[in-house]
Amino acid sequence: MPSLIIGSDHAGYSLKEAVKPLLTELGYDIEDAGPFDEASVDYPDFGNHVSRMVATGERDCGILICGTGLGMSMVANRYPEIRAALCNDLFSAIMSRRHNDANILVMGGRVIGDALANEIVRAWATTPFEGGRHADRLEKFGSCRGADPKTV
Ligand code: RB5
Numbered sequence: 001m002p003s004l005i006i007g008s009d010h011a012g013y014s015l016k017e018a019v020k021p022l023l024t025e026l027g028y029d030i031e032d033a034g035p036f037d038e039a040s041v042d043y044p045d046f047g048n049h050v051s052r053m054v055a056t057g058e059r060d061c062g063i064l065i066c067g068t069g070l071g072m073s074m075v076a077n078r079y080p081e082i083r084a085a086l087c088n089d090l091f092s093a094i095m096s097r098r099h100n101d102a103n104i105l106v107m108g109g110r111v112i113g114d115a116l117a118n119e120i121v122r123a124w125a126t127t128p129f130e131g132g133r134h135a136d137r138l139e140k141f142g143s144c145r146g147a148d149p150k151t152v
Contacts (some may be wrong), residue, residue, distance in 0.1 A: 005059040007033035007046035010107035012065030012072075013064030014038070019063070019121050026125050027122075031059065054103055055081035062104040063121070069108035076104050080145055083138070088112050093120040098128035099134045 008016040043066040053059045064072035066097030069086040076084035084104040088111045096102035105124045
């Protein structure tokens with residue numbers, strides 16, 4: 001059973017709750033990193049925790065939700081092992097798996113509604129990575145690490 005960790009901030013809390021039943025239906029072993037109510041919190045705290053759990057391999061993949069999805073994706077993509085994809089539409093969700101092998105799905109709780117979010121989660125969870133030339137491109141991400149912007 002694949003393992004998944006989901007986290008949000010206050011602006012993503014309601015959407016986090018709305019997609020959890022589908023994750024169970026899809027067969028994931030889910031860990032909810034919180035928050036557990038709508039009290040104001042700082043998204044980097046939850047984004048860091050979820051990203052670390054996926055980066056270290058303690059969880060296979062993750063979902064992060066904040067108001068726009070922007071802050072969470074910025075936090076998650078600071079980890080070299082993370083490929084976080086902000087997907088507020090279905091096409092991006094499918095392509096983020098096929099071509100980018102995204103290991104964290106990010107959504108904006110103030111951008112999309114529950115029904116679309118569930119469709120996005122279903123598509124993301126069931127679409128395989130195509131590998132091949134896309135894997136070669138992911139290999140090149142390593143050359144971005146610590147790159148000097150003046151010389152690349
Ligand atoms: C919280 O107000 C909001 O800034 C946060 O949820 C997120 O959208 C940040 O990128």
